[in-house]
Amino acid sequence: MKNKPDDRRDNVDKIQYNIDKTIENCHRADEMIAKTSDEKTKKELKEKNERRMESLDSMRSEIKDEARDKKNGYN
Template sequence: MKAKPDNRDDNVEKLQEAVQNTIGNLRESEDYLEEFGDEIGNHEQQDIESKNERRKQSIQGLREEIKDEAQAEQQRDS
């Protein structure tokens, strides 16, 4: 069985989509906390806040990866 060739043509687009999805999840959970923060337990609130911190770190990492991929794409096209 032969490995698929490495096709990076749409990596930047896929990464940008991942950023948008993660931002959407972050906003949804922030809205949830704003609306129901007083009604949920402290443990659940801490879990959501922890997830949001990981989401923010993920977004930062994905944006760095987008920059790297965009530079690599330019070099391939040169």
């Protein structure tokens, strides 16, 4: 069985899509936090948003690496 070649041409686009969706999910969670009176739900959503923010930092770092690699001729 042969491995697929590493095709990274659209990695920046994929990462940006994931960043956009993660931000959208953060906003939706914030809306739910504002609407609910259930403290347990609020706590869980806030914790989830904290993890999302950490993921965003990682994705932003990764997109910079990908863009730099693309600029240097690595596709």
